[in-house]
Amino acid sequence: MATKPSHAAEPALLSGGNPKIPKAYGDAPVQAYIAAMPGWKSDLGRRLDEIIAATVPDVNKAVKWNTPLYGMADQGWFLGFHCFTRYVKVTFFNGGFLDPMPPGASKTAGVRHLDLREDDPLDEEQFADWVRQASRLPGERM
Structure with missing residues (x-):
């Protein structure tokens, strides 16, 4: 009997289109979250992640509460983002x-x-500056 190849199930989308990703540490769960972001939000999430990683090369990553988090070792989390229906916060x-x-x-x-929002230009220089500043501050312990 032939079996169908198994495909990894696509993550469920919660209200507002926020991907439901299990709590985990490291880059892989963050990339899974970004890949599951609906429509234009996935490209935005990818770009945010690229800017954060380029600005703070030793950043720690995790997904908790269906939100990618970025932080520094022994300092806590300084940034997260989350999908809503019409924007990424x-x-x-x-x-x-x-x-x-x-x-x-x-x-x-x-x-x-x-x-x-979809048609908002991202001021990448300002965002990178905020990321740089935020990474030097004490973060949240979650």
Whole structure:
């Protein structure tokens, strides 16, 4: 009896199109999350990841709570991003200390957001500067 080749199941998409990826550490789960981001968001996620890795070559990566996280050893997580229906939200956990601060305020003290929509140009130079600054600050322990 012939068997069909097995294909890895595509990750489920949660509300807003956020990929459901199991909690794990390292680059592989982050890449799985990015590959599962729907439509234009996957290209954006890939570019964000490339900029972060180029700016902070020794960055640690993980996926927790269906969110890619980036941090420094012994300092905690400084950045994460998450898919919503119409945008990708980049969260700087100590963004209130960045100069200039990312534009999106948060209910959580010190946290700042950058919401990126399909037609929004990404200011790669500013984003890299925020990543550089954020990587030098104490991060969140999660």
